[in-house]
Amino acid sequence: MRVHLRVWRQPAAHAPGGFEEYDLDDVSPDMSFLEMLDILNEQLVAEGREPVAFDHDCREGICGSCGMMINGQAHGPERGTATCQLHMRKFDDGAHIVIEPWRAAAFTVIKDLSVDRGALDRIIQAGGYITAPTGSAPEANSLPVPKEVADASMDAAACIQCGACVAACPNGAAHLFTAAKVAHLNLLPQGQPERFTRVQAMVDEMERWFGSCTMHGECEAACPKEISIDFIALMNRDYVKAQFKNRRLIAQSA
Amino acid sequence: MSDITLDAKIPDGPLADKWDNHRFEVKLVNPSNRRRFEIIVIGTGLAGASAAATLGELGYRVKAFFFHDSPRRAHSIAAQGGINAAKNYKNDGDSIQRLFYDTIKGGDYRSREANTYRLAQVSVEIIDQCVAQGVPFAREYGGLLDNRSFGGAQVSRTFYARGQTGQQLLLGAYQALERQVHLGNVQQYNRSEMLDLVVKDGRAVGVVVRDLLTGQVRSHSAHAVVLATGGYGNVFFLSTNAKASNATAIWRAHRRGALFANPCYTQIHPTCIPASDEFQSKLVLMSESLRNDGRVWVPKEFGDERPPNLIPEEDRDYFLERRYPAFGNLVPRDVASRAIKREVDAGRGVGPLKNGVYLDFGDAITRLGRSVIAERYGNLFQMYERITGEDPYVVPMRIYPAVHYTMGGLWVDYNLMSNVPGLYVIGEANFADQGANRLGASALMQGLADGYFILPNTISDYLAGLLGTAPVPTDDPAFTAAEAEVEERVRSLLAVNGRYTVDHFHRELGKIMWDNCGMARSEESLKKALSEIPSLREEFHRDVRVLGDDRSLNQSLEKAGRVSDFLELAELICTDALHREESCGGHFRVEHQTEDGEALRDDEHFAYVGAWEFSGVGSPPELHKEPLEFEFVHLAQRSYK
Structure with missing residues (x-):
C-alpha cells in the first residue's frame, strides 16, 4: 500500500x-x-x-x-x-x-517527535511509592489483599507512563497519570500508612508542571491501557480528605 | 598471555549454610561511613534499579545512569509471565532444594551450585519485598497469593501480575529508586549512555558517559562500578529484546580486561509470533505461561491446507505431549524450541510462510470458559490480535522460536565481582546462575536477587578496604585518555559517510548469526560465520552512513556505536560455540546429540565455565577455565519424558 x-x-x-x-x-x-x-x-x-x-x-x-x-x-x-x-x-x-x-x-x-516527559518522573519522586526499605518486609502472605482490591490496584498500575493522557487533554493535565499511581498504591493495604501524605505530595507536584482537569475525558479515550477516569475521582476524594488529615497531623506534632 | 586465575570465592561449608557463613565473613562498612563511598550503577532494569535503590537506602552515595528517558523504560518492563520463588504455598512438594535442583538441571548442569542454591534461598525474600512495595500480584479469593506453573518444573511456584509481571516488579524497584532520588541519596542521569569503563592500577575507578541529548562526553569516578545492563540478544538483530538493548557496556568492560564467560549460551524462546515479512523490526514474545493452558500441535499430514479448526483431533500431532509425556507442553525452553524447529524443518509448519506451529487454547476455553482464559492471558491475547490481526480465542495462535535471553555474560565470582576489582556485574549482564539454559520466570528472580539482596551484602567486602580513600579524580590521565578514545570513536563513525544504513549492517549480522549460530550449530556453520563476520565488520567501518552531528540527539549515531560492538561480540560468541564441542542447554551442536535428538553433554571435557580474555579486535581471545565442581547434585542426562 x-x-x-x-x-x-x-x-x-x-x-x-x-x-x-x-x-x-x-x-x-x-x-x-x-x-x-x-x-x-x-x-x-x-x-x-x-x-x-x-x-x-x-x-x-x-x-x-x-x-x-x-x-x-x-x-x-x-x-x-x-x-x-x-x-x-x-x-x-x-x-x-x-x-x-x-x-x-x-x-x-x-x-522531531521526541519529547521530554521528565515531569512525570518528578510526580513519582514526590510520593509515588510505598516506603519499604529492602529487607524490612514481612512474610508475603501475612497480609491478605482481597482479590477485588488487588485487581483494581492492578487496573491502575497498568499505566505505562507514555504521556498520551497529557497530550490528549486540552488543558495538558496529568490527572489520569497521577491518579493511576495514587490509586494503585492507595487502594492496597500496604499503601495506607502514607495514603494522605502521598496524594497531597503527588498532586502538589503535578500542579507545578501540568494543567488542571476539567473532566473532558479525552485522557481515558487516548490511554493505550484503557485506564478508567474513575481513578481521578478517587484521587480527588483522597486529596480533599488529605487537607484535613494532614492538617490534624501537623497540629499534633506542634 | 596473562596470569589471570579465576577464583570464584565460593564459601566453605554445607550448601545450605554457605550464604549465611559468607555474610558473616564479609567485611562491613558501618552506617556512618557509608556516605563516604560513591557507587556508579549502569542500567536501571530490575537488577540496576533494585541495586541503586537498596544501596541508597543503606546510605551509600549512588549515581545511576541509563540511556532511556526514565528508569522505568528498561526492558525488564516487558517480562510477562512471572517470577519463581520457593514458597511452597501450593503445598505441592516445593522447597529451596527443589528450586535449586530444577534450576541447575534446567541449566543443563553448567552453573555453579553455590550461586544457584543462594538464588533459590533468596527467592522467598524477593516476594516478601515486592508485596511490601505494593506489587499487585494475582490473588486467590481469600486474599492470599496465587501461583501458576512454568516450564521445567512440576510444581506451581510462579508468582504473577496478569501478563505484566516484569512491569509491576520494575515499577516496585523504580518507585523505590525514585524515593531515593527524592531523598538525595541517588543521583540519576537519564539519556546517558556508558561508552567506556575506566581502569587504573587494575581497579575499576569510573566510567565515561555520553549525554545523548547534548553529545557531551564526561567522566564519572567512584569507588565501585556496577553494570546492570542486561543481555546481548540483539546481536541477532531479530529478537524479543527491546530495540535499544545492547552489549556496549559489558563489551567495553570486556575490552578493558573483564572476562566474558560462556558467550555461546543464548536462549531461543519457543513461543514468539513468527516473522511476517522482511521489514520486521523485532519479534514479539508470547509468555511461557500460555503453555499452562495452550497445547502445541501441527497437522500430521504434510501440506495439510485445512484451517486449524477443520483439522480433527486424529489428524493433529501434539508433539510435545507425545515426546515428553511427564512435562508435556511445559518442557524447558531449549527442549521446546528444538522440537518446534524439528517439525517446521520437516515441512509441517503452518501459516502463510509455513514458519510456525499452533498453540491452541480450544480445549482450555471449552474446559474453563472464555472469561477465565481472558483473566489469565487477556493482555497477551490482545497483543497477539493487534500484531497478527487474528483472534486467538477463535483461531489457534501461531508461534515460532526466537532469540530471547543470554545466559552468558561477564564472569563474576560469588560476590558478583568481575575479575577487575571494583567492577560488579548483576542480572542478565553476568553469566552466573542460569547455566546453559534459563528456566522461565527465573530472570526476574535473578535480577532482583542480585540487586536487592546479594550485591548490597557483598559490595562492602571490597569497599571496606578503600575506607579513607577518595575516588580517583576525573582529570586523571586514565580518565582523559578514555574520554579521548570515546570521542574519537564517535567522530570516526560520523566521518565514514558511506552507502548503507546502520540497520543494513545489523540485519546482515543478524542473518549470519541466526543461520549459523542459532538453534543448531555445527563446526561448518560456525567456521562460516567466523569467516563472514570480520569482513562485514570491515565493510561497516568503510561503508556505514551516519548522518547528523554529535552535538544533539542522533539516534543513528547511538545505534552505530552499539552495532559496532555487536560486530566484535558476534565473533566471540561463535568462537566460544566452536570451542565447546558438546551440546548443553541453549547451545546445540548438531555433532553432539543423543539418538533421539536431545542435547548430549560431555562432562568429562566441558564441565567448566569458559571465560574469554580480550586480546584485540580480530585476534583470537584467550580462554580461561573455571572448573564446575558438583558436590551435591549428581550429573545426569536431562530427561523430561
Missing part, C-alpha cells in the same frame, strides 16, 4: 519547526506503524537526509517510550493501542497521515 506522510520536523527545543511531506510506495499492511517509520528513515538516509527522531524501544506496548499524535489522535485511531502496536492494516491504501509530537506545556520537544 501507499501512504502520504506529513511529519513534524524540529531540530531542537528552541529551534522553529515545521511539517515535511514524504511519500512511501511500498508499505505492507502487516507492518507496525513504527516499522513504517523505520522504512521512511531508511529512505531518508539513502537520500542523504537526516532521519526522523522518535522515541521507541520495546515495540510491545509496555515500555511507554513511543507516542505521537497521528491524525490528531494520541497513539492513532485504534483504541487501547500504543503507537508501536498500531498496524498499517488500520489505514487505507493512499492514506494521508499527519504525525506530530506530544503537544503539552510540560513536555518540551527534544527533536
Whole structure:
C-alpha cells in the first residue's frame, strides 16, 4: 500500500519547526506503524537526509517510550493501542497521515517527535511509592489483599507512563497519570500508612508542571491501557480528605 | 598471555549454610561511613534499579545512569509471565532444594551450585519485598497469593501480575529508586549512555558517559562500578529484546580486561509470533505461561491446507505431549524450541510462510470458559490480535522460536565481582546462575536477587578496604585518555559517510548469526560465520552512513556505536560455540546429540565455565577455565519424558 506522510520536523527545543511531506510506495499492511517509520528513515538516509527522531524501544506496548499524535489522535485511531502496536492494516491504501509530537506545556520537544516527559518522573519522586526499605518486609502472605482490591490496584498500575493522557487533554493535565499511581498504591493495604501524605505530595507536584482537569475525558479515550477516569475521582476524594488529615497531623506534632 | 586465575570465592561449608557463613565473613562498612563511598550503577532494569535503590537506602552515595528517558523504560518492563520463588504455598512438594535442583538441571548442569542454591534461598525474600512495595500480584479469593506453573518444573511456584509481571516488579524497584532520588541519596542521569569503563592500577575507578541529548562526553569516578545492563540478544538483530538493548557496556568492560564467560549460551524462546515479512523490526514474545493452558500441535499430514479448526483431533500431532509425556507442553525452553524447529524443518509448519506451529487454547476455553482464559492471558491475547490481526480465542495462535535471553555474560565470582576489582556485574549482564539454559520466570528472580539482596551484602567486602580513600579524580590521565578514545570513536563513525544504513549492517549480522549460530550449530556453520563476520565488520567501518552531528540527539549515531560492538561480540560468541564441542542447554551442536535428538553433554571435557580474555579486535581471545565442581547434585542426562 501507499501512504502520504506529513511529519513534524524540529531540530531542537528552541529551534522553529515545521511539517515535511514524504511519500512511501511500498508499505505492507502487516507492518507496525513504527516499522513504517523505520522504512521512511531508511529512505531518508539513502537520500542523504537526516532521519526522523522518535522515541521507541520495546515495540510491545509496555515500555511507554513511543507516542505521537497521528491524525490528531494520541497513539492513532485504534483504541487501547500504543503507537508501536498500531498496524498499517488500520489505514487505507493512499492514506494521508499527519504525525506530530506530544503537544503539552510540560513536555518540551527534544527533536522531531521526541519529547521530554521528565515531569512525570518528578510526580513519582514526590510520593509515588510505598516506603519499604529492602529487607524490612514481612512474610508475603501475612497480609491478605482481597482479590477485588488487588485487581483494581492492578487496573491502575497498568499505566505505562507514555504521556498520551497529557497530550490528549486540552488543558495538558496529568490527572489520569497521577491518579493511576495514587490509586494503585492507595487502594492496597500496604499503601495506607502514607495514603494522605502521598496524594497531597503527588498532586502538589503535578500542579507545578501540568494543567488542571476539567473532566473532558479525552485522557481515558487516548490511554493505550484503557485506564478508567474513575481513578481521578478517587484521587480527588483522597486529596480533599488529605487537607484535613494532614492538617490534624501537623497540629499534633506542634 | 596473562596470569589471570579465576577464583570464584565460593564459601566453605554445607550448601545450605554457605550464604549465611559468607555474610558473616564479609567485611562491613558501618552506617556512618557509608556516605563516604560513591557507587556508579549502569542500567536501571530490575537488577540496576533494585541495586541503586537498596544501596541508597543503606546510605551509600549512588549515581545511576541509563540511556532511556526514565528508569522505568528498561526492558525488564516487558517480562510477562512471572517470577519463581520457593514458597511452597501450593503445598505441592516445593522447597529451596527443589528450586535449586530444577534450576541447575534446567541449566543443563553448567552453573555453579553455590550461586544457584543462594538464588533459590533468596527467592522467598524477593516476594516478601515486592508485596511490601505494593506489587499487585494475582490473588486467590481469600486474599492470599496465587501461583501458576512454568516450564521445567512440576510444581506451581510462579508468582504473577496478569501478563505484566516484569512491569509491576520494575515499577516496585523504580518507585523505590525514585524515593531515593527524592531523598538525595541517588543521583540519576537519564539519556546517558556508558561508552567506556575506566581502569587504573587494575581497579575499576569510573566510567565515561555520553549525554545523548547534548553529545557531551564526561567522566564519572567512584569507588565501585556496577553494570546492570542486561543481555546481548540483539546481536541477532531479530529478537524479543527491546530495540535499544545492547552489549556496549559489558563489551567495553570486556575490552578493558573483564572476562566474558560462556558467550555461546543464548536462549531461543519457543513461543514468539513468527516473522511476517522482511521489514520486521523485532519479534514479539508470547509468555511461557500460555503453555499452562495452550497445547502445541501441527497437522500430521504434510501440506495439510485445512484451517486449524477443520483439522480433527486424529489428524493433529501434539508433539510435545507425545515426546515428553511427564512435562508435556511445559518442557524447558531449549527442549521446546528444538522440537518446534524439528517439525517446521520437516515441512509441517503452518501459516502463510509455513514458519510456525499452533498453540491452541480450544480445549482450555471449552474446559474453563472464555472469561477465565481472558483473566489469565487477556493482555497477551490482545497483543497477539493487534500484531497478527487474528483472534486467538477463535483461531489457534501461531508461534515460532526466537532469540530471547543470554545466559552468558561477564564472569563474576560469588560476590558478583568481575575479575577487575571494583567492577560488579548483576542480572542478565553476568553469566552466573542460569547455566546453559534459563528456566522461565527465573530472570526476574535473578535480577532482583542480585540487586536487592546479594550485591548490597557483598559490595562492602571490597569497599571496606578503600575506607579513607577518595575516588580517583576525573582529570586523571586514565580518565582523559578514555574520554579521548570515546570521542574519537564517535567522530570516526560520523566521518565514514558511506552507502548503507546502520540497520543494513545489523540485519546482515543478524542473518549470519541466526543461520549459523542459532538453534543448531555445527563446526561448518560456525567456521562460516567466523569467516563472514570480520569482513562485514570491515565493510561497516568503510561503508556505514551516519548522518547528523554529535552535538544533539542522533539516534543513528547511538545505534552505530552499539552495532559496532555487536560486530566484535558476534565473533566471540561463535568462537566460544566452536570451542565447546558438546551440546548443553541453549547451545546445540548438531555433532553432539543423543539418538533421539536431545542435547548430549560431555562432562568429562566441558564441565567448566569458559571465560574469554580480550586480546584485540580480530585476534583470537584467550580462554580461561573455571572448573564446575558438583558436590551435591549428581550429573545426569536431562530427561523430561
